[in-house]
Amino acid sequence: MSYLLKRIVFYVFTAWAAITINFFIPRAIPGDPVQALITRSRGQMTTEAVQSLYVLFGLDKDASLAEQYFSYLGQLLRGDLGLSFTYFPSPVSQVLGDGLPWTLGLVGITTVLGFLIGTALGTGIGWRRGSWADALIPVTTFVSSIPYFWLGLIAIALLTGPDSFFPASGAYDNGLVPNPDLEFIGSVVQHGILPAFTILVSSMAGWILSMRNMMVTVASEDYVTVAHAKGLSDRRVMVGYAARNALLPNVSGFALSLGFIVGGTLLVEIVFSYPGLGLQLFQAVGAKDYPLMQGIFLIITLSVLLANFLADVAYLALDPRTRREG
């Protein structure tokens, strides 16, 4: 387990480095991009809010760099990321809190589903190599090469319209108040189907292909032949001997794709005007909303690190060869 400990130390260090870089970047940018905005909206900001932005963006010229750094860290620990300019006067943490559930709900669920379904299909197709199922491979390759936002644009062009069941934008009907009743949930599902389908189709195709190829490779391993020779059922050999091993390379790929749930959703959320972090980042860039941008970058960095850590843990759990003795 010392291996895992080493990894943890590494990730903590990396997270610290990312946070520190986040601290220095605004200070290294010539001019004070935030200063202008603060000045413009001074009349509507409390003094604490202004102070917190000062700390975040290094406008606090009176304090030493070390003092600035520690108050920055302290502020992050309290979850204070400053005020968002676009959603003024909401704090960034609250804006992120509004966007994150939509992103996790849409992209998170489809990423997991895409992996599960794609892996299952790839297992079956790879196992029955040479059967009719191989005819699906060119189609899958084609689909996996289409960028998913483009698939989304096509879906919007073809399937949405004034009379269509599918709405072209948003996460729920604007006339509804978010609360857990049937009407609202129904609206969420209705709005989610198209973007979810787009992500699902294109991410699934990749998993099908890689799982299928790994299955073909593993099927010729000696231990699979032995499993057949032992008279185990075809199903048991496929799942316990072939798929179990073919899965290994994909598991770390999957964990990494979890890390890109936040960072990789930008385009799909823009295409479908889906109110997640991706759309927020897009708007923040357009509006020069530096506090919001910084907050989202921080989340992206941390989620990629977390995903890497998950990949390590998964590998450790699934492949005994990575576990060191003692």
Add this chain to the structure above:
Amino acid sequence: MTDAVLEIRGLNVDYGLGEDAVHAIRDVDLTLHRGEVLGLAGESGSGKSTLAYGLTRLLPPPGVITGGEVLYHPDGGDPVDVLRMDHAALRRFRWAETAIVFQGAMNSLNPVHRISTQLTDVIKAHDPRGTSAARLARARELLHLVGISADRLESYPHQLSGGMRQRVMIGMALALEPKVVIMDEPTTALDVVVQRQILRQLVELRERLGFSVVFITHDLSLLVEFSDRIAIMYGGRIVEEAASADLYRDPLHPYSHGLLNSFPALRGPKRELTGIPGSPPDLRGMPSGCAFHPRCPHAMERCGVEVPVLGVPPDKSTTAHVAVDQRSPADRTVACWLHPVHDDGF
């Protein structure tokens, strides 16, 4: 020959279909008797593994069996043709009647499963009603049988040495007390000392448990030590078959002679190591006539034209029965024009 346990009749195996097919096994007849160790020798590429995979129907694609039969004689039952069994029957037959230890025995264990899992799943597959405690006890017993301590049960394959993994595979092969164990170069990857240790253990187990062994190797000197009878393969055909002692003392086929002189024997009189000139034939361009004739020091005109028939050599049938083994002289066959065969079989 009533004591046969496995009879291969006219087996043919191709790799590929139609025009591109190469014939890896041609018209092989071979009989394994109850309780014996039958050695199968030949240079690499002669088709030994293909024969082993073929008779257990484990040929990897593009291998296909194009003809023949493999008759298995169960204790006191009617012979069944392995090649014509349906899937369910084949699954029941596998491992319970005929187990295999493969050439790649080092990679025969799945790296992600514990030894215990891999020993018990085969028992469970063939007897789903047993308890898991009983299966585990059996797994422990199997490890003990091959000289591995039971605390290795919870190990993963990478935690064992090559020799230990090999023993585990042999133990696994014996899990269901099969009548036939096929071993395809099971020890080639190991050093000579471990190799002989394992083989000695195998012979001892065979005497105790009474199974028959087909032992495949390219090292004929190993077979001379450990097997009762030896079949020599060349270019996908059996070219000679004889009791070990007979073959060692008096190889009839020039290829057998060449093979014997390619490996140092650990016991018995020293021979001069000469090897065989030339290289094994390419299946895509097999020589006409006897496949060995381009490399044969005794090649005659006839050898390049006609394929010699495997049969009882008349000139040897009188001397051969002095063999330690009490079999009839008809047990000795050869396919070579130096020893033309009488059609009446004796």
